[in-house]
Amino acid sequence: xxxxxxxxxxxxxxxxxxxxxxxxxxxxxxxxxxxxxxxxxxxxxxxxxxxxxxxxxxxxxxxxxxxxxxxxxxxxxxxxxxxxxxxxxxxxxxxxxxxxxxxxxxxxxxxxxxxxxxxxxxxxxxxxxxxxxxxxxxxxxxxxxxxxxxxxxxxxxxxxxxxxxxxxxxxxxxxxxxxxxxxxxxxxxxxxxxxxxxxxxxxxxxxxxxxxxxxxxxxxxxxxxxxxxxxxxxxxxxxxxxxxxxxxxxxxxxxxxxxxxxxxxxxxxxxxxxxxxxxxxxxxxxxxxxxxxxxxxxxxxxxxxxxxxxxxxxxxxxxxxxxxxxxxxxxxxxxxxxxxxxxxxxxxxxxxxxxxxxxxxxxxxxxxxxxxxxxxxxxxxxxxxxxxxxxxxxxxxxxxxxxxxxxxxxxxxxxxxxxxxxxxxxxxxxxxxxxxxxxxxxxxxxxxxxxxxxxxxxxxxxxxxxxxxxxxxxxxxxxxxxxxxxxxxxxxxxxxxxxxxxxxxxxxxxxxxxxxxxxxxxxxxxxxxxxxxxxxxxxxxxxxxxxxxxxxxxxxxxxxxxxxxxxxxxxxxxxxxxxxxxxxxxxxxxxxxxxxxxxxxxxxxxxxxxxxxxxxxxxxxxx
Amino acid sequence: xxxxxxxxxxxxxxxxxxxxxxxxxxxxxxxxxxxxxxxxxxxxxxxxxxxxxxxxxxxxxxxxxxxxxxxxxxxxxxxxxxxxxxxxxxxxxxxxxxxxxxxxxxxxxxxxxxxxxxxxxxxxxxxxxxxxxxxxxxxxxxxxxxxxxxxxxxxxxxxxxxxxxxxxxxxxxxxxxxxxxxxxx
Numbered sequence: 153x154x155x156x157x158x159x160x161x162x163x164x165x166x167x168x169x170x171x172x173x174x175x176x177x178x179x180x181x182x183x184x185x186x187x188x189x190x191x192x193x194x195x196x197x198x199x200x201x202x203x204x205x206x207x208x209x210x211x212x213x214x215x216x217x218x219x220x221x222x223x224x225x226x227x228x229x230x231x232x233x234x235x236x237x238x239x240x241x242x243x244x245x246x247x248x249x250x251x252x253x254x255x256x257x258x259x260x261x262x263x264x265x266x267x268x269x270x271x272x273x274x275x276x277x278x279x280x281x282x283x284x285x286x287x288x289x290x291x292x293x294x295x296x297x298x299x300x301x302x303x304x305x306x307x308x309x310x311x312x313x314x315x316x317x318x319x320x321x322x323x324x325x326x327x328x329x330x331x332x333x334x335x336x337x338x339x340x341x342x343x344x345x346x347x348x349x350x351x352x353x354x355x356x357x358x359x360x361x362x363x364x365x366x367x368x369x370x371x372x373x374x375x376x377x378x379x380x381x382x383x384x385x386x387x388x389x390x391x392x393x394x395x396x397x398x399x400x401x402x403x404x405x406x407x408x409x410x411x412x413x414x415x416x417x418x419x420x421x422x423x424x425x426x427x428x429x430x431x432x433x434x435x436x437x438x439x440x441x442x443x444x445x446x447x448x449x450x451x452x453x454x455x456x457x458x459x460x461x462x463x464x465x466x467x468x469x470x471x472x473x474x475x476x477x478x479x480x481x482x483x484x485x486x487x488x489x490x491x492x493x494x495x496x497x498x499x500x501x502x503x504x505x506x507x508x509x510x511x512x513x514x515x516x517x518x519x520x521x522x523x524x525x526x527x528x529x530x531x532x533x534x535x536x537x538x539x540x541x542x543x544x545x546x547x548x549x550x551x552x553x554x555x556x557x558x559x560x561x562x563x564x565x566x567x568x569x570x571x572x573x574x575x576x577x578x579x580x581x582x583x584x585x586x587x588x589x590x591x592x593x594x595x596x597x598x599x600x601x602x603x604x605x606x607x608x609x610x611x612x613x614x615x616x617x618x619x620x621x622x623x624x625x626x627x628x629x630x631x632x633x634x635x636x637x638x639x640x641x642x643x644x645x646x647x648x649x650x651x652x653x654x655x656x657x658x659x660x661x662x663x664x665x666x667x668x669x670x671x672x673x674x675x676x677x678x679x680x681x682x683x684x685x686x687x688x689x690x691x692x693x694x695x696x697x698x699x700x701x702x703x704x705x706x707x708x709x710x711x712x713x714x715x716x717x718x719x720x721x722x723x724x725x726x727x728x729x730x731x732x733x734x735x736x737x738x739x740x741x742x743x744x745x746x747x748x749x750x751x752x753x754x755x756x757x758x759x760x761x762x763x764x765x766x767x768x769x770x771x772x773x774x775x
Numbered sequence: 776x777x778x779x780x781x782x783x784x785x786x787x788x789x790x791x792x793x794x795x796x797x798x799x800x801x802x803x804x805x806x807x808x809x810x811x812x813x814x815x816x817x818x819x820x821x822x823x824x825x826x827x828x829x830x831x832x833x834x835x836x837x838x839x840x841x842x843x844x845x846x847x848x849x850x851x852x853x854x855x856x857x858x859x860x861x862x863x864x865x866x867x868x869x870x871x872x873x874x875x876x877x878x879x880x881x882x883x884x885x886x887x888x889x890x891x892x893x894x895x896x897x898x899x900x901x902x903x904x905x906x907x908x909x910x911x912x913x914x915x916x917x918x919x920x921x922x923x924x925x926x927x928x929x930x931x932x933x934x935x936x937x938x939x940x941x942x943x944x945x946x947x948x949x950x951x952x953x954x955x956x957x958x959x960x
Contacts, residue, residue: 163941167926170944174923189948192955195898196920198822199905200815204832209810211836212843216803 162186166193173197227256227277232270233302234279236289237343240266243280246342247271250319251304251312253278274306292344301338301346309335309351321347331364332356342654384540384563384593387425388522389582389629391438392445392491395421398435401489402426404467406452406460408433413685414613419666423613428452429519434584446627447492448581449523451568453513457499461485464495477501482514494579496523516545517559517566522583524569525576526624529555532569535622536560538600540585540593542567580625590632594618597628610634612681657701661708661715662760665692668705671759672696674736676721676729678703699723718763729766730754738764746770792856799846806843809856814839815899817860823895824868834871838864861895897955904954912947915940 165183169190172179174197182190224230237243240258247253251273258269269280283291292298306312313327320342327337327349336350356364392398402408408426416422420437427433429452438445454460458475464487465471472486472494484498500514513519526532533555536542545566546559554571562585572578587593590608597620598604605619605627617631662668665683672678681702682695691707698721708714723729726744734740738756741763747753753767795812798805817838822831841863849859905916914933918924924932930940 163938163945166945166948167941170919188952189945192901192948192951193920195901196905196916196951198819198831198898199902199917199921200818200822200835201828201832201921202917204835205814208814208832208836208839209807212810212839213804213807215840215843216806 166190169193229277232277232279233300234281235343235345236281236283236291237345238283238291238293240269240280240282243341243343244269244271246319247273247278250316250321250341252315273304278302295344298340298344298346301348303348304350306349306351309337309349312349313337313339316341316347316349329353331368332361383588384565385432385586386522386562386565386567387432387434387584387586388448388450388520389434389436389584390446390448390491390493391436391582393438394491395424395435395437398489398491399424399426401467401469401491402428402433402435405464405469405487405489406454406495410690411686415666415683415685417680429454429513431518431520433520434582445491446580446582447494448579449494449496449525449576451496451498451521451523453498453500453517453519455499455512457483457485457497460497461487464489464497469495494523516561521559521566521568522581524567524581524624524626525572525578526569527572527578528623529558529569529571532622532624533558533560535600535602536562536567539597539602539620539622540628541596578624580627582627583629585628585630587630587632590616590618590630593630593632594620597630602628605629612679613684614682657704658717658719659704659706659715660717660760660762661706661712663708663714665694665705665707668758668760669694669696671736671738672698672703675733675738675758676764714760716761718765720765720767723766723768726752726754726766726768730756733764733766793851796846796849796851796856800849803843803846806846809842810839813857813860815902816857816895817864819898819902820861820864820895821868823898825871830871834864834867837867841867861892901951901955904951907954908947908950912943912950915943916947916951919944 162183162185165180166186166189169179169182169186170193173190173193179190235243244253244255244258248255248271253271253273256270256272256277258266261267266280266282271278271280281289283289283294285294304312309327313321313323316339317323321339322342323337324340324346325338327335329335330350333354333356334350334352336348339347339349341347390398399408399410403410403426406428408428411425411427411432413424414422416437421435422439423434423436425432425434433450452460461471461475469487469489472488473484475483475485475497478484478498481501482498483501484496487495487497489495499512524532530553533542533544533547537544540562542560542562544558545561546557548556548558550556554573555569557570558568560567560569570576585593594608602620602622605621606617608616608618608630610616611634614634615631616634617629620628620630622628660668669678669680669683673680676698679697680694681697682693684694685692687693689709691709692705693707694705696703696705706712721729730740730744733756738758741755741757742753744752744754744766747767750769751767752770753765756764756766758764795805795808799809814835818831818835821834821838822828825831825834838860842860905913908916911933915929918929918932919926926937926940926944929935930937933940935943
C-alpha cells in the first residue's frame with residue numbers, strides 16, 4: 153500500500169500523543185487539528201471495561217432473581233434459645249468439644265468482644281450472648297443457676313454424655329432408662345447451663361407412663377430427704393468483751409484449736425471459730441446481744457475430767473463443783489471461766505462400771521453440747537421441734553412434770569437442757585445454726601413463733617444469714633454458704649477438664665495485710681470480701697474486690713516472701729482517682745497524661761512499692 | 776448536589792424512568808433495563824472522582840447493588856433515576872475516601888461539588904458511543920483505552936499491522952468526535 157505521508161503523519165502523531173497520555177507524560181507537539189481528538193482520547197482513559205460491565209449486569213440479575221428475605225430466616229425455627237455466658241469464646245470452644253457443635257457465626261465489637269454468636273447442635277440453632285447486666289443478660293453464675301434447662305435429643309445418649317463429660321460437663325442426674333420411654337439424664341456445663349440429654353427408645357402412651365411412674369415411685373420409696381434439717385449443725389457462740397482473751401483461755405484450759413478468725417474493719421473479732429474435740433464454738437466481740445456478753449453453759453466431754461478440771465483452774469477458771477461420780481455414769485466437774493461461762497466437764501462411764509467406757513463421750517453426743525436452763529423447758533423444746541425439726545432424744549421428768557433433763561437433737565448436734573432451778577438460772581445463749589437454705593430455715597422458725605432479729609441477708613464473708621429469737625431469749629443465727637440454695641455452678645476439676653482455665657486473681661504477699669487493706673480501701677475503694685486468719689502457721693488472708701476484679705493477699709511468712717507487682721486499674725475519672733490515691737498515701741510517679749493508645753493514665757506507687765497505673769479511655773479516642 | 780435534571784431533559788432518547796422503575800419494582804429482573812441506561816453515567820461520575828480503575832469498578836458495583844436492594848423503597852418524585860444513583864455514588868465515594876484516609880492517613884479528596892454534571896453526562900455519552908463504532912474501531916478503542924494495551928498487542932489480537940491499528944485508532948477517534956459534536960447540536 154502506498155504510504156501517504158500526510159495521513160500517516162497524523163496517525164503517528166496522534167498515537168504518539170495517546171501514548172504520552174497513557175504514560176502520563178507531557179504531550180508532544182501536536183498538529184492543532186488533532187487537539188480535539190486527543191481530548192476525546194483523554195476522556196476515553198476512563199472507558200469502562202466491557203467485561204466488567206457485563207459481569208456486573210449478570211451479578212445484578214442473579215441477585216434480582218433471588219427470593220426476597222423470609223420473615224423467618226433460613227435455618228431458624230420460631231424459637232431459638234440464647235445462652236448468656238461470661239466468656240462466649242471459651243463457651244463456644246467447650247460446646248464444640250463436648251457436644252460436637254459447629255460455630256455458625258460470631259459477631260464482635262470493635263474491641264474484639266463477642267457480641268453475638270450462634271452455634272448448631274445437631275439440627276438446632278442456639279444463640280450465645282455475653283453477660284451484660286445493663287441489658288438484662290445475666291449468666292447462671294450471677295443468677296445462682298439456670299432457669300432454663302435445654303433438652304437435647306441425640307442418637308446415642310451414652311456416647312454423647314461420655315464425650316460431654318470428658319470435655320468437662322458434670323452429671324447432675326445419671327443417664328438411665330426413664331419411665332417415659334427415653335434413656336436420659338441431666339448434665340451441667342462448666343458455665344452453669346443445664347442440659348437434659350436423651351435418646352427416645354420407646355413410644356409410651358400417657359396411661360402407660362402413669363403406670364410406670366407410680367410403680368417407680370413405690371419402688372423408690374420416700375424420695376431421699378433433701379438435705380435439710382437432718383444436716384443442721386448447732387454451734388454455740390460466746391459473745392464476750394475480750395474475744396482474744398477467751399480464745400487464749402480455751403486454748404489453755406481445754407486445748408482448743410483456733411480454726412478461723414474474721415475481723416471487723418476496726419480489727420475486733422467479728423467471729424472466730426475454735427474446735428474442742430469434735431465440736432466447734434463461735435467466739436466474737438459482743439454485738440448481736442446489744443454489746444453485752446452472753447455467757448452460757450456448756451457440757452464438755454473430755455477423756456479425763458479431773459485433769460481438765462485442774463487445767464481449767466490453772467488457766468483462770470473458778471471452781472463450781474469438784475470432780476464427782478454422777479449417778480448417770482459420768483464423772484463430772486464444773487467451772488466458771490473468767491467470762492462468766494459455765495463449763496460442765498464430764499467423762500462418760502458405763503453405768504456401774506469403774507473403768508472408763510471405750511469412748512469418753514456418750515453415744516450420740518459430741519464433745520460439746522450447749523446446756524440450757526430455760527424457764528418453761530417444754531415450751532422451748534416444742535419450739536425447737538417446730539422451728540428446727542428438732543427431735544427429742546431423751547427426756548427425764550420430775551413428778552410435777554418439769555423437765556429434769558432433756559437431750560434435744562437438732563440435725564447433727566445436741567442441745568441439752570433442764571428446767572431452771574436454784575443456782576441454775578436461764579442464760580440466754582447465742583447460737584450459729586448451719587443449714588442448707590437460710591431462707592427456708594428462717595421462714596420455718598418465724599412460723600414456729602420465733603421473733604425476727606434479722607431477715608436473710610448476704611454477708612461479705614460468703615454466707616447468707618438470718619437471726620431468730622426463741623421463746624427463752626436464745627438467739628439463733630441461721631447461716632448457709634452463699635449460693636447453696638440452688639445447685640452450685642460446677643467448676644471443672646483438673647481431671648475433668650484438663651484444658652479449662654477459668655479465671656485468674658492476682659495474689660500479693662505482704663507483711664501487714666490489715667494496713668494494706670486500709671490503704672486499698674482509702675485509695676481505690678476496695679471492698680473487703682474476706683479477712684481472716686488461719687492455716688499452719690497461722691497467717692492473715694484477705695480477698696478484696698476493686699471494681700469488678702478480685703485481689704487476694706496473704707501475710708508474708710516463711711516461704712512466702714513479700715511480692716511486688718504492677719496493676720492496670722481502669723477507672724472513670726483518672727484525675728479524681730489520682731488525687732484520691734495520693735491522699736490515701738500513694739507516691740506520685742506520673743500525673744494524669746493522655747497516652748498514645750487512647751487512654752488517659754496516671755502512675756502511682758503504693759506504700760508497699762506496687763505500681764498502680766490508673767487509666768481511662770480519653771474522650772477523643774471514641775470515634 | 777446538582778441533579779443535572781435540565782441537561783437530561785434535553786436528550787431526546789431518554790427512556791421514561793418512571794415506567795422502568797415501576798416495572799423493576801414489580802419484577803426485580805427488570806432492573807437490568809435501568810442498569811443499561813445508567814451504567815455509563817454512574818461509572819463516568821465515579822471514575823472522574825477516584826484515582827484508579829479497580830476502585831471505580833468496586834464502587835460502581837456497590838452503587839448498583841445498593842440501588843437494587845433499596846429499589847422496593849424508592850418513591851418516584853419526578854427526579855430522574857440517575858439523580859438517585861449519583862447520590863448513592865457520591866455517598867459511596869465519601870465513605871471510601873474516609874476509610875482510605877483513616878487506613879492510610881491520606882488527605883481527603885476534592886469536594887464532590889466540584890465535578891460538573893455536564894462533564895459527567897458528556898463522558899457517559901462518549902462511552903455509550905464507543906459501542907456504536909464499527910467492529911474493528913470499537914475493538915481498538917476498548918483494547919487501547921479500557922484495557923490499556925499497546926499498539927502491537929492490539930495488532931496481535933486483531934491480526935493487523937501496527938500501522939493499520941494506528942489508522943483504526945485515528946478513524947475511531949474522529950468518528951467519536953463527530954458523533955459527540957452532533958449530540959451537542
